[in-house]
Amino acid sequence: MTAQFHVPIAAGERETAAELQSMLVDLLDLALIGKQAHWNVEGRHFRSLHGELDELVDSWHALADVVAERAVSLGAAPDGQAETIAGSSQIEPLPGGHLDGADVVALMGDRLAEVIARVRERMTRIAAIDPVSEHVLIDVAATLEKQLWMLRAQRGDS
Ligand SMILES: [Fe+2]
Numbered sequence: 001m002t003a004q005f006h007v008p009i010a011a012g013e014r015e016t017a018a019e020l021q022s023m024l025v026d027l028l029d030l031a032l033i034g035k036q037a038h039w040n041v042e043g044r045h046f047r048s049l050h051g052e053l054d055e056l057v058d059s060w061h062a063l064a065d066v067v068a069e070r071a072v073s074l075g076a077a078p079d080g081q082a083e084t085i086a087g088s089s090q091i092e093p094l095p096g097g098h099l100d101g102a103d104v105v106a107l108m109g110d111r112l113a114e115v116i117a118r119v120r121e122r123m124t125r126i127a128a129i130d131p132v133s134e135h136v137l138i139d140v141a142a143t144l145e146k147q148l149w150m151l152r153a154q155r156g157d158s
Contacts, residue, residue, distance in 0.1 A: 012129040012130065013074045013075065013076070013129075013130065014076075015125075015126070015129055016074060016126050016129055016130040016133045017071050017074055017075075017076030019122040019125060019126050019133070019137075020067050020068075020070055020071040020074075020076070020078070020133060020136075021071065021076070021078060021079065022088070022118070022122070023067045023118075023119065023122060023137060023140065024064055024067050024068050024071070024078050024079075024080055025080075025084065025085050025088050025089050026089070026090070026091065026115045026118060026119075027060045027061075027063050027064040027067060027115075027140070028060075028061075028064050028080050028085050029085050029089040029091045030056075030060045030091065030111065030112070030115060031057045031060040031061050031064065032085070033091065033093065033094050033108070033111065034053050034054075034056050034057040034060060034108065035053070035054075035057050036094050037049075037053050037094060037099060037104045037107070037108055038050055038053035038054055038057065040094075040097065040098050040099045040104075041053065041098075041099055041100075041101055041104045042098045042099065042100060042101065043100045043101035043102070044101060045101040045102075045154065046101060048154075049101050049104055049105070049154075052150075052151075053104075053108075056108075056147060056151075059143060059147065063139075063140050063143060064080065066136060066139070066140075067136060067137075067140065068080060070132075070133055070136045074130075074133070090114070090118070091111050091114070091115070092111065094107055095107075102155070105151055105152065105154055105155055106155075108151060109148060109151050109152050112144060112147060112148045112151065113148060115144060116141060116144050116145055116148060119137055119140055119141045119144065120141060122137055123137045123138060123141065
């Protein structure tokens with residue numbers, strides 16, 4: 001017997017839940033490629049990038065948790081399984097093999113920028129439907145945009 005923990009999901013909330021689900025997939029896939037880069041980065045800036053990538057992965061997991069739990073709060077069931085991520089992520093995989101530090105900064109920066117563009121589109125779409133979820137996405141955007149700045153600021157000496 002399943003207890004009713006959630007209010008029935010309304011039409012607008014269904015739309016919001018779909019936006020939160022695609023945000024969840026973006027964040028979980030970012031975390032996956034971030035760990036891939038953490039393991040495979042090489043070169044002069046190995047040590048700092050190796051550590052920074054782990055911090056980014058931790059942050060993306062934490063944001064994914066906030067986004068997923070906002071979806072649950074609306075009555076939706078978030079899906080962060082590998083099959084779902086593989087089937088719906090828009091993030092291009094990293095090249096296989098070892099990666100030079102400067103390439104990692106460019107590859108991760110490009111992917112982060114694409115995710116940021118999608119977050120801002122999602123914010124616009126749900127602003128009038130659910131300002132609370134919009135607020136969650138604004139926090140995600142603020143964090144990702146700061147991370148992009150800090151990542152790209154390293155290009156100057158690479
Ligand atoms: Fe590690």
